[in-house]
Every structure is written in C-alpha cells, then in structure tokens.
Amino acid sequence: MIFNLLIADPLSPEGIGVWIAAILTIGIFSFLYKDNPLFKFVEHLYVGVGAGYIVVVAWHNDIATNVIQPLKDGLLAIQNNDPSGWSDVINPIMACLIGSFLFFPVIAPRLRWLTKYAFAFILGAFSGVKVGPVISEKLITQVSSTLNRICATSSECAAQSASINYTPESSALFNAIFILIGVLCGLIYFFFSLEHKGATRIAAKTGILILMIGFGASFGLTVMGRVSLLIDRIQFLLVDWLGLIG
Amino acid sequence: MNIWDKLQSIDRRWIFLVMFIVIIIPLMNPKSLDINVSEPTRKAFERIENVPSGSNVLISWDFDPGSQAELLPTAKAMLHQLFEKNVNIVVITLWPAAPTLADTTLNEISTLYNKQEGVDWVNLGFKPGLDIVVKSMGSDIHEIFPADDKGKRVENIPLMKDIRNYDDFNLVIDLSAGSSVDFYVEQAHGAYGADLVAAATGVMIGDFYPYLEANQLQGLVGALVGAAEYEKLMEKAYGLEPDKATAGMQAQAKAHLAIIIFIVLGNIGFFAKRKKTSPKLESLNK
C-alpha cells in the first residue's frame, strides 16, 4: 500500500468546508460508540440548521412565490381595473386566514374553538382526497394484477386481452397460483372478526409465513443500498479529506 | 457466562467495528476483482464497442448524487470507452439535481482525452416532463432543448448541427436511478426504433430484465456488481485501472459476508444452548 497523503488544506476556501464536513461526519459516527459531547454538539447544530433551512425554503418557495407575489400582481391588476386580479388576492388571504386559526391555542385560548374548524377542514379534506386513489391503487389494482397473472397462463383469456401476453410455461402457472394463495392467506391473517382457529388458523399461519418471507427479502435487499451510503461517507473521509489514494 | 451465551450476546459495538473494518480495508486497497462478467453487462459493453468512430451517442443521465455510489462508476467507465473510441456524446437529464454531477464528470474525463465541449460532447441539461421529454426527442431535440446547460443556443453548438432526433444517434444509453428506462423502451425504442443500453440501481434492476429478454434493451448494467464487471471489461480491453465500483464491490461483498457470519454465529450460540423463549419470540409468533 503506497499512500499519497494529500490532506485537504484547512486554510483554503474549499479546504475549510471539507474539514468542517469531516469533523461533523466523525461526530455522527462517534454516536456508534456512545453518547458524547461531540455528538451532542453535532446533533444540536443539525437541529438548528435543519429548522433554519426549512424556514428559508418555506419563505422563498411558499410565502414569497405563493402569497406575496400573487398579492402584488393581483393588487396591480385591480389598480388597472382588471377584475381577474381579485382571485390572486383572495386565494392567498383565505389560506392565510385558515393558517392563522392554528395560532389561537397560543395567542387567544378563548378562541381555541376556531382552531377546531381549521383541523376539521384539513383532516376532512385530506381524508377525502385519499379515498378515491386508495380504492383504485391499493384495492383494485392489486386485485387486477393478481388476476392478470392468472389470465396470462390461460391461452383463451390472454387471447381476449390486448395487454396480456400468453405465458404457457408451467413455472408461470406455479408463480401465479403462489401469489394468489399468498394474497388470499395473507388477507385471512388480517381478518379481525375471525379467531385464528381450525382452518382459519392454517390459512392465517400460511399468510404470516409468506409475510415473513417478504419481510426477510426486503431486509436483505436493503443491505446493499445502506452499505453503499457508508462507502460513500468513508470515501469522503479517505479521499476528499485525507487525500488518501491507495 | 459460557461461550454459547457470549456468541448470542456480542456487544453491538463489536459488530459496528467489524463492519467498519471490512468496509474500509478494500476501499484503501482495491484489488482487481476476480469476477465472472454476467451476460447483460457483456452485451452492454459489446454494443458500445460496436459504435463506429465518429458517430453520435445520446446519454440520458438520470441519477443524482444520492445514487452515485451505484451508477457513477458505470457512467465513468462508459465515458472512457466512448471517448477512447472517438464517439461524440450528447448528454441530457430528466432529473433536476443531476446536471452538476454530469458536468463535473464530463469535464474531468473529457480533459483526459483532449475532447472539446460543443465539438465532441455537449451537456444539454435538465428538462422537466419525464416521458414527454423522451417522446419529444423523437421529433426534434432542438425544440425541447433550445439551449445547453450553460445557456448556449443549440444552433451555435457545432456538434448539434446535424443532430435532430433519435435517427441521428447510433445508440441511446440511459443511466437510470428510477423508472426512466420504461420511457426509453416505450418511446425511443418502441416508437422510434432507437438502440438502447441501460444501467440501473439494484432496487430497480429486476424490473428491467424482461426488456433484455425481449431485445428491447441491447445491454443492461445492474447495480454496483454490474459496474464492477464493467470496470473489469474496461481493464481487459483498455488497461483502465479498476476504480470505485471494484473497490466498492469488494467492500460490499465483505460487508454482506460479515453480516451473514454474525447471523450464523448468533444461531450457533442459539442452537448450542436453546434457552427459554425471550419476548422477541412472541412478537414474531403473534
């Protein structure tokens, strides 16, 4: 191993950034051993910086572009007798009004009931938004993809459908049935009315076994991505900071 | 506490230390890897080898620094190969955070081969719209990319003079951390008949094998393994030194092996001394 040491120069403009990033990186890694002052420092710094960054982004991307700019444009349009300006003015003001309801528990506890209206609006609206897509993507698509696989194993069925290609292999049939049984048994596991007894117990047990294989597979699949992230950080320390090239 | 108990209760800090060591050693000391090159990677390499000198290749750079560990090595190896063969490169990206990474890499490698921006290669930058961008490049690239990443008009870029659509490219390469391969297969290959080679991350790769079987893709480089294989091929063909993918792959292999060994050790301890059930068991049994 021949090392070509080229530690980043802490006095150059780029070098100081590398040094700071390196110290912070080590600070986080130090948590692996145990809680310590450096980690506490880094953790508190991160929370501060993170919270500050959110404010900056919210100001520039939300308030400045979606409230202040339309208000300015709208008022200008109204001055020029263009009635379309009103919507630019009213929309952000309405949103700000609902937003300000959230403050009442803090600034005026007596008006706390107004906050409940804001919550009711937010939760009601977003519950409503989800209903249609959930039914279509989580329920119908899952059922239809399971049936699609079965259809693909039947020459007759596949012939009647433009988007499905006939797969005559016996492995395709095996897989289609495997998935079908897995889904059916998995669903039985989730029945809340059924005590897991007798036939239900066997089906629910099969269901949970298949769930476990799925969980194990996802776990194993994730390892590589996580190790890649670590490799990236270590390469930063070795190459960018220490200038170590093996 | 006997040895079996100890095997079952190794302090997690020892595990952390072992992980750290098995990853850092290969990174500091990369060796050329003795791996078998898989068929999809070989096909990708050979397809790029067959691009005639002087023709054009389109690279869709669809990953950002978040996925660079898996995709950048392949991107670099392919750029070396293309410049070595004197092929002109046009880069576009469908990811907003990608242009800077693409630019840095292109600059770094093109200078090694004395290649000129605008003449031998160009970075047209990012355009939002995903599949719509891919589709529109079938009719006129100049329309969808009126200027390059630095704002220079395409009319004034010598390389872009004769490039209008997919017909002007010998090959399209998609380096993808998402599902953009789907768009290229549907549009660039399906609708406009372009030849396609792709590189993808480990999470996505499984979705794309069927394209290879159906010859919709001419080659597929999958994840870090694929990248390491590609570096191996480049080493054999052009004597290029194995780089980060090879080192990363060794670190990956060691890390996976270490985890499996720890699992085995824990189970050896467990079976040697079947203890009474712990609360963990119930949660798995429920």
Added chain:
Amino acid sequence: MIFNFLNLIFQIQIKEGKGPVFLVLVLFICALVFFLDKARKGASFKIRKIAGLDAVNEAIGRATEMGKSILYTTGLETASHIATIASLTILSRVAKRAARYGTRLQVPSFDPIVMTLSQEIVRESYLEEGMIDSFRKDDIFYLTQEQFAYTAAVEGVLIREKPATVFLMGYFYAESLLLAETGNSIGAIQIAGTDAVTQLPFFIVSCDYTLIGEELYAASAYLSEDSSIISSLKAQDFGKALLWIFLFIGSIFTFFGSVKFLSIIGGSS
C-alpha cells in the same frame, strides 16, 4: 338519469373509468352505516386479540412502575397522510392512560401542524381524565422537518431520557431502523405500527410488537373500546371478505379463459 339532469343544468360529468371505484366506495359506505347502526342499537362486536395492542396497557404500566416516561412519535409525515391521522387517534388513547397513571408522555414532532394537533389531542385527553393540571404542553415539542436532523434529535432524547416505553406509530421512511435500534439499545419496550411496507421488516426485527399495515388502522378503533368506532372494523372485514371472494371466484373463472372478472375491474383494457 340524475347525472343526465346534472349534466344538462351544471355540465357536471362523471370522469371516465371510475365506475369500479365508485362501486367499491358505495358498498363500503353501506357496510359502514349498517354496522354503525347495529352498534348504536347496542350490539357489541367480537374482535380477535391483536398481540401488539394488548401490550399497550402493559407497556404504559411498566413505564409507570419504573417511574420513567413514555415516548410517542407520530411518524415523519404531515397531517394530510392517513397513517398520521390514525396515529393521532391512537395517541389520544395512549394519552388518556398516561394521564390516568400520571406517567410522563413525550411527543417529539416532525410536522408543526401535527404538533399542534397532538398538543390539543393530549390536552383533551388529560382534561377528560380530570388531570389537566399535570398536562405539560412543552412535552409535545417540534424539532425540525429535516428527516435525519429529526432522527438525530429523537435519538438524543432516547439515549438521555431513557424512556421505558416507546411508541413508533405512523408513516416512516429510512429512519425507522435508526429509531428502533436506538430504542432497543436502551432496553425500552417498543410498540411500532406502520403502513410503510418497505419499513415493516425493520420494525419487525427491532421492536417488541409491530402492528402490520391494517392493524395500525384497527388499533385506534380497538383501543377506543367504543362499539360505534369498533363497528368500522366489521365494515373493513366485510370489504375484505368481498375482495377475497371476488379474487377467489374470479381467478377460477379467469383460469378457465373468461375475461369477465378482469373487465369488471377494468384490468383487461
């Protein structure tokens, strides 16, 4: 007929391809109303045991005995996410029990709206238990909406306050394992629940009890001990039974060459 009329007057049209979704929704609402009505008439429903939920009382009791706190996180999503809403309803049940036993409850929050909601919800729970004097608003606090800064700070709380019981309920991303492993290392009892399919394996390996997917949604009903809310579980089971039968019969017919079932749900176009 009605829609023709609406179309004529207001130019309202039904969006294309939403038929199956509408059918499922109507059937489900009918089931919901049917079981709710039964509950209002005094019917009680039998629900099977869910291991993680039976442990909730035990886990809160353990924190009380040890004189330590409970840490509850509602996940890393906003109030517009249904899993967060489910987590908030579970929080209210947990807060009531904590108020009853006088156990300290800490809720570090990721989203400020969720934080405000949590504060109000916990306050109401203490109010209902007549324990409003021991309600500490500052224990429900905001950290930051930056994913890993939030994670680092929660890890800090875990390692320094050493709560006896940790609830991880709601939607989580990659930080799930960081939180759960740190909680495990301090020896806390951990009950997790999420519908994030990719994060479930990590909770399964690191937590004592994990509510898998639908169990998270069932949890709030189950813990409410209120039969009109529990009736919704019956409606869910009804929906499941319907889909089960459809899938079972549908696959037999499909196997023998019929595309009927696929076309009903718009899957064969």
Added chain:
Amino acid sequence: MSNRGPLAVAFIAGMLMIGDYFLDWGPLNSYAEWVQKYYIIIAAFAIVLGVASLFKLHLGKLKRKEDGWRYSIVTFFGFFAMIVTGLFMTSGDLTGTKHPWNAWLYTNVQLPLGATMFSLLAFFIASAAYRAFRARSLEATLLLLAACLVMLGQVPILTGGVFESLPEIKQWILDIPNMASKRAIMIGVGLGMMSTALKIIFGIERTYLGGSEE
C-alpha cells in the same frame, strides 16, 4: 361545547374532495386544486408555531441552566446562521438557498450530517440482523433464510456450482413471495385507510376535536 360545526366542516370538506375524484365539473375541480395548492401556505404558517416551540424548549433550558444548556446555544447558532444567510443576505441576484453562503452551509454542514446519519443504517442493519435473525420458530427461520438468500444473491460471495443460481433464487423470492406479501398488506392497508378516512368524514372518529366519548 358543541362539535357540530367542525364536524359539518369535516363532512363537507371531505365530500367535496371525494366528489372531485369522480366528477368532471369545473368549479369543483378548481376548488380541489385550490385546497391542495394552498395547504402548503397553511403548512408554512404552522412552521412559525414549530419554530416557536423549538425556541421555547431551548430558551427554557438556557434560563434554567439545565444539563447541557450550552448545547442549546449551538442550536440557536445553527438556526440563525441559516436564517441570516438565507433570508437577509443577497449576492447579486442570488438569494435564499442560492446565496453562496447559504449554499456553503448546506453543502458543508447539512448535507454531510444527513448523509452520515443515513449511513449509520449500514451499522444498525448489521446489529439488528445479528440480534433478531435467530431460528427460534418457523416464522423467524423463514425471515432469516429469505434475508440471507437475497443477500447472497446480491453480491458474488459464494460462486461456482449450485451457487451460480443464487441471483435467480433471489429474483424469484423478490418477484413472487415478496410480491404476494406486499399485495396482501397493501389490500389491508387500503381498507384501513378508506375506513379511517370515512370515519373522519362522517364524524364517527372525532378524537381530534376532543370529547370523543360523549
């Protein structure tokens, strides 16, 4: 105090959004678009509350000189560094996150901190695997086998002979049993979400308003 008003608001707000999903009607569709667009403004307002909470927490620590109060100064330092460079400084046309100083803070402080926290997962995934993957029961054994087979299929640790088919086995596990398990979970989740959403809209679940058990 009556909850009738808020419950009505939740019902109307919810039904309008459901209506938007099914119906093609200009006013309704643009209302729905409005809600989703302007929610971010409401959320931006809420950030003030969040920051106030953060300040209160740390100011309290400073005032009471609690353990580790000095670290609270660090939090304020980080916060104001971001705010000053991001809101009050301009450099040519560049402001906000584009301002070179703010961008410098982002690249050299926030980014490495986030990436390193994320990379800790590589360690934690190892310790979790070691501790939890014991063949205690059939479920636990399948969990552990599936994980190991997928890991072995990911990287060429074992090569030659039978082991050559590991990547194929991995792909089969991911495509078939894994797919089945995800589907079963997803269908359950779908029903749970739909039920929770409808409970909120119909006012069956009113915990968030307080006084759920009338």
